[in-house]
Amino acid sequence: MDGERRGWYPCLLGGAVFAVCMAGTTLPTPLYGLYQEKFGFSELIVTVVYAVYAFGVIGVLLLAGNTSDAVGRRPVLLAGLVFAAASAVCFLAAEGLGWLYAGRLLSGLSAGLFTGAATVYVLELAPQGDASRATFVATAANMGGLGCGPLLAGVLAQYAAWPLYLPFAVHLALVAGSVAVLLWLPETVRERRPLSTVRPQRPGVPPRVRAVFGPAATASFVGFALFGVFTSVSPAFLAQSLDVHDHAVSGLVVALAFFASTAGQSAVGRVGTRRSLPLGCAGLLAGLALLAGALHWDLLPLVVLSALVGGGGQGLAFRGALSAVAAASPADRRASVVSTLFVVAYAGISVPVIGVGLLVSPIGLEGAGLVFIACMAALVSTAAVYLLRRPVRATT
Structure with missing residues (x-):
C-alpha cells in the first residue's frame, strides 16, 4: 500500500x-x-x-x-x-x-x-x-x-x-x-523535438464524425455558455436583484457550478457515454429553467439549484461529448477534432456572454438573462432531440 x-x-x-x-x-x-x-x-x-x-x-x-x-x-x-x-x-x-x-x-x-x-x-x-x-x-x-x-x-x-x-x-x-x-x-515525454518543428493545428471535422460532432459540440457550447454567464454576470444579479453583497456568497455560488461539473464528469464512467450526453443535455435544460425562475422571481435558492443542476449537466454532457467525439474520430485526426470541440466550447464562454452584456442596457439584466436562456434552451433541446433519435455509440 x-x-x-x-x-x-x-x-x-x-x-x-x-x-x-x-x-x-x-x-x-x-x-x-x-x-x-x-x-x-x-x-x-x-x-x-x-x-x-x-x-x-x-x-x-x-x-x-x-x-x-x-x-x-x-x-x-x-x-x-x-x-x-x-x-x-x-x-x-x-x-x-x-x-x-x-x-x-x-x-x-x-x-x-x-x-x-x-x-x-x-x-x-x-x-x-x-x-x-x-x-x-x-x-x-x-x-x-x-x-x-x-x-x-x-x-x-x-x-x-x-x-x-x-x-x-x-x-x-x-x-x-x-x-x-x-x-x-x-x-514524461521521452523523445523531444525542437520548438521549430511545432506547427499550428488546423481544426477540422471529417465527414464521418459530423453526425456525432454536431450534438456534442452544441451541448458543449451551451454548457460553457452557462458557466460564462455564471462567472461574469451572476455576482451583479445577486447584488442588484437579490441584494446579496457578500463576496463570499457570490464566489460560493459560482464555485458550486464547477464542483457540480466535477461530480457530473466523474459519473460518466457509471452512466456510460451513450446515456451521459442526452442526460447532460437534460441537466443543462433543467439548469437553464431554474435560472429563468431565479431571474423572474428573484430567488437565491433557485440560483443555487441552477448552479448545481446545470453544473452537473455540463459535466455529464462535456465528458460524454469528449468521449463520443474521440471514439468516432480516426486516429490520425483525433487531436484536431478534439481541439475543434474545445474551440467551440470556449466560443460558448465568449460570444453569448458578450451578447448578454449588449442587452443589459436596453432591456435590463433580467431581460438579457431570459433572452440568453431562451436561445441556449433552444440549442440544447435540438441537440437532445437529435441524440434521442440517433444515440451516440457506447464507448469503453
Missing part, C-alpha cells in the same frame, strides 16, 4: 499544479463589482473583460495546442505558470481598464497551455493500470481549480483586507510554489 501511495504522489502533485493554474482564471469573478465601482465601467465591459480570456485560450489551442508533445510537458506548463504569474501582477498593478484586459488575456494564454498539456501530464504521471482514477484526478483538478478561484477570492474579499489585491498576492505565492513542485516532478 505504501508503494502504491508513493506511486500516486507525482500524479496528485501534478493535479495540484493544474488546479492552482485554473483557479487563477476564475479568481476575479466575485471582484468585478468592486472593479466597476473603482473604474466606473458598465456591465457590457464586465462581459468583454471576462470574454477576453476565452480568446486567449482559443488562440493557444489553435497555434500551440500540440507543443508539449514536441518540447515536453514541463516546459509548456512552466510557460503557463509564467503567464499565470504575469496575469496576477496585472491585477495587482491595475490602475485602469487596460490592466484588466491584459490580465484576462494572460490568464487565457495560461489556461490554453494547461488545458491539454496538464491533462495528459497528470495521466502520464499516474501508475499504470488505473486510467480511470487518473482521469478523475485530472478532471477534479481542472474543474475543482476553476471552482476554488471564485471561492478563494470571495472569502478573502469579504473577510480580509485589500480585497482587490490580497487574492492575487495569494495566488502569486501559490504559483511560485507550483513552479517549485513542477521543477521537482519528472518529464
Whole structure:
C-alpha cells in the first residue's frame, strides 16, 4: 500500500499544479463589482473583460495546442505558470481598464497551455493500470481549480483586507510554489523535438464524425455558455436583484457550478457515454429553467439549484461529448477534432456572454438573462432531440 501511495504522489502533485493554474482564471469573478465601482465601467465591459480570456485560450489551442508533445510537458506548463504569474501582477498593478484586459488575456494564454498539456501530464504521471482514477484526478483538478478561484477570492474579499489585491498576492505565492513542485516532478515525454518543428493545428471535422460532432459540440457550447454567464454576470444579479453583497456568497455560488461539473464528469464512467450526453443535455435544460425562475422571481435558492443542476449537466454532457467525439474520430485526426470541440466550447464562454452584456442596457439584466436562456434552451433541446433519435455509440 505504501508503494502504491508513493506511486500516486507525482500524479496528485501534478493535479495540484493544474488546479492552482485554473483557479487563477476564475479568481476575479466575485471582484468585478468592486472593479466597476473603482473604474466606473458598465456591465457590457464586465462581459468583454471576462470574454477576453476565452480568446486567449482559443488562440493557444489553435497555434500551440500540440507543443508539449514536441518540447515536453514541463516546459509548456512552466510557460503557463509564467503567464499565470504575469496575469496576477496585472491585477495587482491595475490602475485602469487596460490592466484588466491584459490580465484576462494572460490568464487565457495560461489556461490554453494547461488545458491539454496538464491533462495528459497528470495521466502520464499516474501508475499504470488505473486510467480511470487518473482521469478523475485530472478532471477534479481542472474543474475543482476553476471552482476554488471564485471561492478563494470571495472569502478573502469579504473577510480580509485589500480585497482587490490580497487574492492575487495569494495566488502569486501559490504559483511560485507550483513552479517549485513542477521543477521537482519528472518529464514524461521521452523523445523531444525542437520548438521549430511545432506547427499550428488546423481544426477540422471529417465527414464521418459530423453526425456525432454536431450534438456534442452544441451541448458543449451551451454548457460553457452557462458557466460564462455564471462567472461574469451572476455576482451583479445577486447584488442588484437579490441584494446579496457578500463576496463570499457570490464566489460560493459560482464555485458550486464547477464542483457540480466535477461530480457530473466523474459519473460518466457509471452512466456510460451513450446515456451521459442526452442526460447532460437534460441537466443543462433543467439548469437553464431554474435560472429563468431565479431571474423572474428573484430567488437565491433557485440560483443555487441552477448552479448545481446545470453544473452537473455540463459535466455529464462535456465528458460524454469528449468521449463520443474521440471514439468516432480516426486516429490520425483525433487531436484536431478534439481541439475543434474545445474551440467551440470556449466560443460558448465568449460570444453569448458578450451578447448578454449588449442587452443589459436596453432591456435590463433580467431581460438579457431570459433572452440568453431562451436561445441556449433552444440549442440544447435540438441537440437532445437529435441524440434521442440517433444515440451516440457506447464507448469503453
